[in-house]
Amino acid sequence: MHTFDTVFSLRQYLTQQRAAGQTIGFVPTMGALHPGHLALVERARQECDLVVVSIFVNPTQFNNPEDLAKYPRTLEQDSAQLESVGTDVLFSPSVAEMYPHPATLRLDFGDLETVMEGASRPGHFNGVGLVVSKLFHMVQPDRAYFGQKDLQQVAVIRRLVRDLSFPIDLIRCDTIREADGLAMSSRNVRLSPDERTQAPALFEALTLAKTKLLAGERPQQAQVAVATYLAARPAFTLDYIEVVNADTLQPVDELQAPGQTALCLAAQLGPVRLIDNVVF
Ligand SMILES: Nc1ncnc2c1ncn2[C@@H]1O[C@H](COP(=O)(O)OP(=O)(O)OP(=O)(O)O)[C@@H](O)[C@H]1O
Ligand SMILES: CC(C)(CO)[C@@H](O)C(=O)[O-]
Numbered sequence: 001m002h003t004f005d006t007v008f009s010l011r012q013y014l015t016q017q018r019a020a021g022q023t024i025g026f027v028p029t030m031g032a033l034h035p036g037h038l039a040l041v042e043r044a045r046q047e048c049d050l051v052v053v054s055i056f057v058n059p060t061q062f063n064n065p066e067d068l069a070k071y072p073r074t075l076e077q078d079s080a081q082l083e084s085v086g087t088d089v090l091f092s093p094s095v096a097e098m099y100p101h102p103a104t105l106r107l108d109f110g111d112l113e114t115v116m117e118g119a120s121r122p123g124h125f126n127g128v129g130l131v132v133s134k135l136f137h138m139v140q141p142d143r144a145y146f147g148q149k150d151l152q153q154v155a156v157i158r159r160l161v162r163d164l165s166f167p168i169d170l171i172r173c174d175t176i177r178e179a180d181g182l183a184m185s186s187r188n189v190r191l192s193p194d195e196r197t198q199a200p201a202l203f204e205a206l207t208l209a210k211t212k213l214l215a216g217e218r219p220q221q222a223q224v225a226v227a228t229y230l231a232a233r234p235a236f237t238l239d240y241i242e243v244v245n246a247d248t249l250q251p252v253d254e255l256q257a258p259g260q261t262a263l264c265l266a267a268q269l270g271p272v273r274l275i276d277n278v279v280f
């Protein structure tokens, strides 16, 4: 595996590979890797000649300074894991390398950022859009891989690709879960043992609400069911539970076509804000 920490060295290497006809698959991450990330890498490995992974904890997408300061950083272990699944290139730049000048560009994702994560984390998707645009310019991949766990992020990147005409195929990959249903997330390591025991209630609540919707109940009833389920577990503070169209992320008041309804939630559990969703 080649590891680069400067844009110049990354570009130099990838230019040669592209000239030799290699297709490039790209997996952007913030590190602290787990099997959810590795599933994205493995999918890219199957579909592309060269697999590039970036690890960069992007300050411009954090609206909470403590969340940024406490974000887990485990570069050495990450590097070993990436090597073990056949990654070709690891790009792990410093903040100064990525942002030699403070970025002033503002991106507007319209409707997509007035709901859910966009509403709860002001400026978050501007930061994501900015760093992903920069990474796309640096890597120039043929395909880029994102996890369904961050469903709204997938929709934002899809719009970025469309509006800025990036010639990149976006691939949305399924959410990888722990055996008890908890969606894998780098932030899970910050849960106490007791919080970790309670954490699967999020997926349980989503599964319950999905069953209700499929049985003909209204979205509002499904939302109440999730709120009630979590209210019985005082460790959680529910931020939102929304029933939305899986592509537009806008709230809906009825079940959509198969594969087009998404139930999305965010909740605080101890020091960690967790998100999860199901699409059906
Ligand atoms: N459990 C998962 N299953 C599938 N993809 C995932 C999973 N967790 C993260 N990803 C995807 O991996 C990519 C990098 O995500 P990121 O580095 O932010 O990890 P994370 O575990 O989501 O961390 P956190 O939620 O703490 O920010 C994103 O496309 C994200 O959607
Ligand atoms: C896409 C991303 C790497 C941009 O910093 C981040 O938002 C993430 O890890 O999902």
Ligand code: BAL
Binding pocket: 061, 062, 150, 153
């Ligand atoms: N996984 C999305 C990145 C973030 O939470 O900032």
